Amino acid sequence: MPVVLAAADLDALVQALAGRGYRVLGPVARDGAIVIDDVRRAADLPIGLEDVQGPGRYRLERREHGAFFAFTVGPHSWKQTFHVPVERLFQIRRHKEGFSVIPDEAPRQRIALLGARACEIHAIAIQDRILIHGEHPDPRYAARRSDVFVVAVNCMRAGGTCFCASMGTGPRAERGFDLALTELVEPGDHRFLVEIGSDDGAAVAAELPVRPANPEEIGAAASVSERTAAAMGRRLDTSGLKERLQKNLEHPRWDDVATRCLACGNCTMVCPTCFCTEFEDTTDLAGETAERTKRWESCFTLGFSHVHGGSVRSSIKARYRQWLTHKLAGWHDQFGTSGCVGCGRCITWCPVGIDITEEAAAVGLPEKDG
Amino acid sequence: MPTRKKRPKLAVFKFASCDGCQLSLLDCEDELLLLADAVRIASFAEASSRVLRGPYDISLVEGSITTPHDAERIREVRAQSRVLVTIGACATSGGVQALRNFRDVKEFARVVYARPEYIDTLATSTPIADHVKVDYELRGCPIDKRQLLAVLSALLSGRTPSIASHSVCMQCKLRGNVCVMVAHGTPCLGPVTHAGCGALCPTYHRGCYGCFGPAETTNTGGLEWALVAAGASQEDIARTYATFNTAAPPFRRAQEEQLVQIRLKEGRRG
Secondary structure, three states, X not given: OOEEEEHHHHHHHHHHHHHOOOEEEEEEXXXXXXXXXXXXXXXXXXXXXXXXEEOOEEEEEEOOOOOOOOOOOOOXXXXXXXXXXXXXXXXXXEEOOEEEEEEOOOOOOOEEEEEEOHHHXXXXXXXXXXXXXXXXXXHHHHHHHOOEEEEEEEOOOOOOOOOHHXXXXXXXXXXXXXEEEEEEEEOOEEEEEEEEOOHHHHHHHHOOOEEEOOHHHHHHHHHHHHHHHHOOOOOOOOOOHHHHHHHOOOOOHHHHHHHHOOOOOHHHHHOOOOOOEEEEEEEOOOOOXXXXXXXXXXXXXXXXXXXXXXXXXXXHHHHHHHHHHHHHHHHHHHHOOOOXXXXXXXXXXOOOOOOHHHHHHHHOOOOOOO | OOOOOOOOEEEEEEOEOOOHHHHHHHOOHHHHHHHHHHOEEEEEOOOXXXXXXXXXXXXXXXXXXOOHHHHHHHHHHHXXXXXXXXXXXXXXXXXXXHHHHHOOHHHHHHHHOOOHHHOOOOOOOEOHHHOOOOOEEEOOOOOOHHHHHHHHHHHHOOOOOOOOOOEHHHHHHHOOOOOHHHHHOOOOOHHHEEXXXXXXXXXXXXXXXXXXXXXXXXXXXXXHHXXXXXXXXXXXXHHHHOOOOXXXXXXHHHHHHHHHHHHHHHHHHO
16 A cells, blocks of 8 residues: 655655665756766755756756656666666786786675656666676676665656657556655645555655555546656657668668767767677786776767778768667567667757657658658 | 886877977876886987987877978888877867968968068978878877877787777766756767867866867767757857867868858848
8 A cells, every 4th residue: 555755754765775775876956957876865856946858958947846856857867877887897917827817896785766767667677688687698787786776756747858658668657666656746735655566665664754645645646647648748659660660771861860960879878778888908008907898888989880891880870770770679679678768868968959759750651751 | 928028119209289298198197107117218308308219119299290391200200110199189180270271371471470481381280191101099189198098008018009989978978977068058069079088178067179179970060050059150160160170171171161151141141
């Protein structure tokens, strides 16, 4: 049964998690955006801030409602927490008898995600499928994912570039959480409906000053998600999308988008499911130590498709087409899921506001209409 | 396992430049002694007046070619160098002094010098690679000392240096920066600029001004939309590209496109 936590008591949740040894990560306002960082107390959260998002545009605005979670997703995602941007894998040290390989220890820490949205929980599940259960498991990713407590937040607003409703990934978190909060903001009555998704979640909830929810509160929370679903900034028609895209690899729309695309790689960096990496080997000046580093790579770089003789995808057109068709079509063949969760980050954080929903729809149309 | 025995000879050569890039070598404070152990510094006027004779294993070349004498001298440097690495915007694109390429140098000389007939200069400032074969290029005004050390370490180990040529945006996102263009409306050349600085300016909430020159792929026409949305005029955009890498072909084309549009607009008004 869901319970109710007064907004004034939200800090009890943060402290309960910290008390259990979790490093609590959540939304924090910094540099004009909501980013993910350490949350030490509920007051660290971006209280009263809303994000206004559109293609290539993001602004924060202050509201009087005092809500803790009135914004949607920002430039960061939990990808950076588990599939970290840059990490050293091992060092090699030379000595008299030869050399030793010293692997960097697999990271071990308890992490609590405070405020994961439904689309993000889907994105984490997709990365788990690839990086833990896929053909080439990443033990360091798996170690980071091994002790995670998820506090989901059901979005009370849809962002201008959101389209989770049409991807079937939100706005309500159905599973994959320990606790799920729906924030109910009414004059003089600011509270959270708390759903319990696991035994760990129940144990944490038992430490909080909560009371059982009444049917009105359960209904109010449901209508928050319904209103959000109805207010999506974008939509993507997924019916037959994979076939439509794979049939239209020579569609003139690819030439059109190539005149706008900068091949800068921002969309892949902010995408919560894009997982490609590059490995770099470096040595020190003395030639005594070498090390291997892994970092995020993007299919928009020339190096990504570099083979003997040069890059396979030398044109921007080829790179954009690869990204979009892989994300929305090829992933189904390769991983049994779409690579898109409808979070809209690639639309907002594209410097020139290229909209994946528009491009996919245009490519999927017959040429004369495209 | 045997360690390296013979220390390679490193030389630093200067052409038309401000010395800032070669000073990056002296700026490697923590690594300087290690470097001095790893190589014999055969020629480096900023550090020592002692010059060892060539040939050199690694030559770092700073500056652009602006005089007939330098056009000859770079050939001699090339002939004496096993590996030649150009460092900085002057050496790799002609530098800010390449602004002359699009104006009348004789007129400049007349205005600036009391006796212009003493000035023996070329009409253009050109990158080293226009004159001789270059093995590796390090971009930037100035170069990034970590990249310099990475290239030297790689060459000393007989490895190909790994220098990313993608956009500054990738480095910005790897650092977790908030995009200054999308979130603040600050014009930024990051999407068309070569990585290497570690996204220094955007990290301090300023737009990238392209000191590392064009990235491997540039769509300056596409970026115009975002720069205009951020409040830049066509004159601003043309000027933005007319700095340290003004003569780098993608940046030069971007200036020309803006100048053509400005002239068309003026024509219509006139």
